[in-house]
Amino acid sequence: MLTADLSVPPRTWTLVAIIPWGDASEQLGLVTDVHRTPIPYVPRSFTIAPDGTIWILDVVKRRLAHYGADGTYLGAIGGFRFDRFSPRPRDVVFSNDRIYVLEEHSVTATLVTFGADRSLQRTQPLDHGRPVVLELLYPSPTGVAARFDGWADEVGAGPRGIARFDPPGSTFAQFLPGVPLSTGPSIALEASSDTDLELTFTGTAGVAVRPVHLRLVADVEGRQRELPVVAGVKIEAVGVDRVAIFVQISPAHPDDAERFGGGLWLLEVGTSGPLVWERLPEGEISNEEQARHLAAGPDGRIYLMVPTKEGERIYGR
Amino acid sequence: MKRMLIVGAVACLVVGSVSTVGWASWVGTYCFTENASVSAITRNTARAYAEIAAREGYEWGGGCWNDNARDDTPNAPDSGGEGPDCSGLVFKSWYLKRTWGASGFHRWNKMQNIHGYYASDTFHAPTSDLPFHKLPNKYRSTTVFMDAFAKNGHVGLLDTSAYPSSGGDYVMEAKGDTVGTNIFIENYRSDSAYVAVRREGWATQACTGTCPKADVTEETIAVP
Numbered sequence: 001m002l003t004a005d006l007s008v009p010p011r012t013w014t015l016v017a018i019i020p021w022g023d024a025s026e027q028l029g030l031v032t033d034v035h036r037t038p039i040p041y042v043p044r045s046f047t048i049a050p051d052g053t054i055w056i057l058d059v060v061k062r063r064l065a066h067y068g069a070d071g072t073y074l075g076a077i078g079g080f081r082f083d084r085f086s087p088r089p090r091d092v093v094f095s096n097d098r099i100y101v102l103e104e105h106s107v108t109a110t111l112v113t114f115g116a117d118r119s120l121q122r123t124q125p126l127d128h129g130r131p132v133v134l135e136l137l138y139p140s141p142t143g144v145a146a147r148f149d150g151w152a153d154e155v156g157a158g159p160r161g162i163a164r165f166d167p168p169g170s171t172f173a174q175f176l177p178g179v180p181l182s183t184g185p186s187i188a189l190e191a192s193s194d195t196d197l198e199l200t201f202t203g204t205a206g207v208a209v210r211p212v213h214l215r216l217v218a219d220v221e222g223r224q225r226e227l228p229v230v231a232g233v234k235i236e237a238v239g240v241d242r243v244a245i246f247v248q249i250s251p252a253h254p255d256d257a258e259r260f261g262g263g264l265w266l267l268e269v270g271t272s273g274p275l276v277w278e279r280l281p282e283g284e285i286s287n288e289e290q291a292r293h294l295a296a297g298p299d300g301r302i303y304l305m306v307p308t309k310e311g312e313r314i315y316g317r
Numbered sequence: 318m319k320r321m322l323i324v325g326a327v328a329c330l331v332v333g334s335v336s337t338v339g340w341a342s343w344v345g346t347y348c349f350t351e352n353a354s355v356s357a358i359t360r361n362t363a364r365a366y367a368e369i370a371a372r373e374g375y376e377w378g379g380g381c382w383n384d385n386a387r388d389d390t391p392n393a394p395d396s397g398g399e400g401p402d403c404s405g406l407v408f409k410s411w412y413l414k415r416t417w418g419a420s421g422f423h424r425w426n427k428m429q430n431i432h433g434y435y436a437s438d439t440f441h442a443p444t445s446d447l448p449f450h451k452l453p454n455k456y457r458s459t460t461v462f463m464d465a466f467a468k469n470g471h472v473g474l475l476d477t478s479a480y481p482s483s484g485g486d487y488v489m490e491a492k493g494d495t496v497g498t499n500i501f502i503e504n505y506r507s508d509s510a511y512v513a514v515r516r517e518g519w520a521t522q523a524c525t526g527t528c529p530k531a532d533v534t535e536e537t538i539a540v541p
Contacts, residue, residue, distance in 0.1 A: 036493060037493030038491075084498075106499055193457075249507060
């Protein structure tokens with residue numbers, strides 16, 4: 001059982017970089033005009049390269065922006081689109097020293113890789129010839145893996161799980177037992193209810209299932225009170241032998257939500273080492289458009305991207 | 318394109334001419350008035366109506382949209398352009414009446430430029446006199462497709478009770494001038510800023526043979 005305590009402040013992370021918003025090339029794009037969008041357009045994803053540099057999916061400026069480990073601007077790869085008639089970027093990841101970008105259009109997934117001249121090469125992954133819904137990308141020993149959520153031509157239907165596409169334009173998804181770790185085992189995460197999760201560890205020794213129940217508590221006049229809760233969970237970052245899971249928690253009852261609010265938590269689990277459960281820092285800009293919040297660095301460090309008024313903050317721990 | 322409609326036999330059909338504005342906006346040129354009071358509709362009917370708006374435009378305070386799956390007024394906010402905004406999409410898809418708090422159902426032609434009285438803030442905090450209410454919780458066992466998730470500033474419709482595995486939902490929403498109106502994967506359910514809202518008075522699904530109890534029969538959605 002894991003308890004999210006709203007009275008506990010977020011853990012302090014180390015600030016790695018602040019990248020300001022603006023029109024200059026070294027700045028990131030942000031749109032908050034409510035006449036243009038009810039939800040701010042913010043960078044949707046980021047990844048840490050094997051060399052420790054930071055790549056950010058700057059959708060407003062239609063590019064993949066590149067920054068040094070300290071936030072120094074290094075350049076960008078353009079050629080992306082950000083309109084309602086084209087696939088738009090959703091996620092980015094490094095897999096086998098290669099950058100993959102996931103695009104979506106009417107929930108249909110497209111994968112983008114890059115030529116030696118930085119030209120964009122788009123392919124559409126299929127499953128039994130049908131377009132697919134992919135949510136997030138993960139590194140894989142070969143090709144790229146992804147969170148697979150069924151067929152795009154029949155929303156809500158089709159298989160679910162972790163699938164590998166190798167090559168990216170495969171016509172059949174290769175389902176895996178979970179998100180592959182570089183050490184060989186895999187970890188899968190499924191929500192069996194609004195508050196119950198199942199973590200499945202698959203390795204050479206066999207399969208182990210670890211149920212996790214989430215609960216939410218708040219301080220009410222000096223006493224701890226448990227609140228009915230709903231949670232959204234995603235494996236986001238993949239380390240050597242661990243994964244970092246992004247957990248968004250809200251009181252289920254609207255009155256509780258208005259009174260206490262909710263929060264974001266990090267759940268880190270692996271084949272070795274302690275379980276980590278801690279509250280995440282948040283920014284002032286609503287981040288509904290952000291698909292990925294956590295990324296793993298080559299040194300096993302976990303990074304967090306948070307949009308704030310002063311800019312995009314990259315934290316590490 | 319201007320149209321004149323002939324009065325039909327349907328009660329309360331409103332005959333209209335082209336709605337006009339002071340400039341040659343897309344709305345002013347193409348939209349027209351056509352609406353009628355109707356009997357209660359099913360959730361499936363509402364979803365079919367909403368999904369026509371998929372891949373159409375977005376206009377703050379709108380709206381009016383055709384069904385050509387193209388942005389007829391791209392990147393032109395506040396210009397009388399094509400498309401609904403988030404609350405306008407819900408107003409029309411829920412077949413709400415233009416009178417504040419009125420119950421019953423009213424069909425608005427997609428080409429009639431109307432937003433309705435209700436903004437996202439109203440959907441987020443409905444008063445008891447309105448034909449929609451906050452659900453007691455956001456559990457998956459509680460919400461049904463064509464319920465809405467609303468916060469101060471945004472509202473979207475649950476497109477299907479099926480859901481991606483991460484705890485998100487497929488939401489039909491007018492999401493902005495750039496990304497337009499479409500079905501998107503969202504995490505509004507677990508976002509404390511959002512509440513679940515239900516329109517009142519849905520009709521039950523008509524069927525023959527063994528019929529479900531309530532209007533929650535759901536068909537798989539084929540995405541064109």
